[in-house]
């Protein structure tokens with residue numbers, strides 16, 4: 001039986017982690033870039049190039065879907081499932 | 090030379106009785122005709138000459154007298170003269186013998202003078218003249234006879250005593266010259282004269298010099314100096330020059346020697362030569378001038394060769410060796426040794442630098458020094474390009490070259506490359522088509538040296554940028570940038586300092602060199618570190634996240650995986666309470682960022698622990714693996730590697746290395762093979778000697794990243810599936826076609842990979858070696874399965 005307390009006190013633990021989007025795919029269906037990277041117009045991932053989800057549950061880089069929607073004159077459809085695109089609340 | 094006269098033989102001349110009286114008179118006038126000794130003075134009486142003229146015997150008499158002179162020369166004087174050249178005992182003996190021989194020759198030849206005069210008189214009386222042996226005076230002809238007879242019997246060993254003679258006198262000469270120059274410094278306890286090697290009291294230097302002087306004078310008078318001694322004098326001077334050059338510039342590169350060598354040549358060597366040619370006659374002056382040109386060229390050549398021999402060391406010591414390089418630059422213009430230099434230096438580089446015993450940073454340092462030194466030596470850059478070609482080729486083969494370059498670029502403290510980086514020039518790369526030379530300066534244009542590679546522009550050679558040269562070793566910026574990225578990742582993940590100011594500064598410098606886009610990934614990496622700091626602060630300051638109420642503060646370095654180099658895949662089962670803490674952190678992050686989560690790399694990180702044993706307290710910062718190992722010893726004080734390996738999901742080899750650290754700290758002790766015990770009291774510890782240097786060195790430098798080589802291999806594998814697809818469809822394809830197709834297909838999409846033609850060829854060649862491809866007639870195809 002060991003009587004010694006080795007970890008008397010642990011002043012700090014710095015871990016290393018990678019962040020990722022919780023999405024059902026790895027790549028953006030529009031630009032084919034990784035979600036965890038950024039869209040072709042951006043330089044910085046994450047906060048600067050976030051993802052958005054549609055009610056159809058498909059998700060894209062926000063910049064990609066906005067570009068797509070702006071290019072659609074009549075109806076706003078999801079480029080993946082062709083349902084009407086509505087942002088998920 | 091005896092063609093016209095060889096029917097005659099003296100003493101038995103078939104002359105008719107009516108002229109008997111005349112013959113006696115002729116013999117009286119030219120006593121050498123009947124004597125076997127050296128000729129006596131001819132009598133002053135000229136009547137017999139008139140008689141000879143009246144009898145029209147003048148050419149006949151001249152012929153037989155000359156014939157007789159030749160005979161005496163051939164049979165008596167020449168053998169006697171050369172006879173003195175053999176059987177020499179010592180150098181000084183040789184000196185005496187040479188003097189004796191010349192004295193003998195001079196005096197015996199002098200005895201012919203009155204005979205020659207008498208013949209001239211006969212010519213004068215008979216108003217007759219002709220050319221003998223190409224000479225129109227009899228004295229001239231006599232000299233030709235003498236010289237040719239002497240040389241026709243030249244013994245093989247004649248140079249030995251000639252050399253003795255000049256060596257002895259040269260030594261004396263140099264010594265007197267020296268003692269004149271630094272008389273004050275000459276120490277008193279010197280007993281031996283440096284010149285003649287006699288004791289100072291019995292110094293014979295003066296005698297030797299006057300003998301020398303006298304002998305040379307005689308040789309000059311006889312026109313024999315050049316013929317007899319020219320070669321010896323030249324070789325003596327050459328040896329002297331070689332020795333002098335060797336002695337004066339042995340191993341010291343920080344002084345220029347050209348002017349001191351030149352002045353040495355013109356004072357000492359030319360002084361001696363003037364002595365040899367004794368006198369200031371116009372002919373002497375011109376001989377000396379000719380000699381001066383020859384030996385001065387020899388001096389340059391000798392000095393150049395010496396410097397070329399030392400060039401490797403000169404380069405290593407650059408820039409301290411700048412004066413030596415400058416000397417060599419001047420010398421190269423005066424000599425024809427460029428090719429010799431290239432070959433010599435290349436060989437020196439190969440034997441002293443390009444082998445496994447020299448580590449890469451040293452090769453690089455030498456290469457950088459070579460770049461600098463050779464640029465000074467040859468500003469056109471041609472020499473540099475040719476000579477260092479093997480170095481570049483070699484560096485390309487070394488695995489750690491890029492890493493070494495990058496790390497020394499961003500090294501702390503004085504580093505040549507770091508200084509270069511601060512100079513901040515844009516990168517000059519070989520790639521791209523050669524541009525036209527600057528037309529504005531066409532008037533100052535110079536052609537490239539003949540050994541230049543015509544496929545390159547002289548402008549590209551003239552660039553002085555060392556970093557460009559190093560990057561060009563690979564010809565690819567990408568490789569460098571990737572290596573830098575790995576290095577940066579290692580640094581950030583080993584220091585765990587959120588303070589990135591210094592790294593940002595380097596990054597800015599590198600961006601000036603390599604361009605913004607190349608280093609974009611590194612920018613994101615640094616931003617990750619900065620953001621992590623903010624997130625940590627935010628999560629800890631907000632009580633809603635519960636982080637402050639935990640047992641210990643947990644922090645995180647949150648990375649954007651897409652922008653970091655690939656990590657080595659390692660596993661580690663953390664203590665459960667640590668996992669719980671990290672889980673809480675993840676929850677907090679998810680709450681903060683929404684739709685984003687964290688994947689921990691358990692083996693990476695930094696743990697600060699306080700350890701309290703019975704008799705000591707330690708505070709350490711260690712890796713998670715280290716911390717987990719020692720944590721397990723809290724519940725049980727003895728573990729085997731096998732047990733820990735199963736518990737921690739860490740391979741035994743890795744564990745042993747990590748345990749070694751705790752051994753070095755005196756915390757663990759190996760009680761039997763692979764079984765370790767916690768050392769709870771230092772009393773126990775003292776019984777078991779601690780090896781403080783047991784920390785494995787690679788522990789410090791171990792990289793968390795997959796090596797650049799591994800990464801590249803993985804990337805190239807992406808191509809392989811494309812290539813197989815192409816060849817299945819198209820059957821046969823040449824290299825450049827494959828390259829084009831790959832550029833079209835493979836370089837699109839998220840995993841865009843660039844691949845140069847060169848690299849592709851290497852890759853395909855390897856596949857051929859592995860029998861996965863066939864290559865023939867310039868086409869690749871798949872083997873029939």
Ligand SMILES: [Zn+2]
Nearest residue numbers: 028031061064
């Ligand atoms: Zn996108």
Ligand SMILES: [Zn+2]
Nearest residue numbers: 039042049063
């Ligand atoms: Zn974007």
Ligand SMILES: [Zn+2]
Nearest residue numbers: 056058078081
């Ligand atoms: Zn959809």
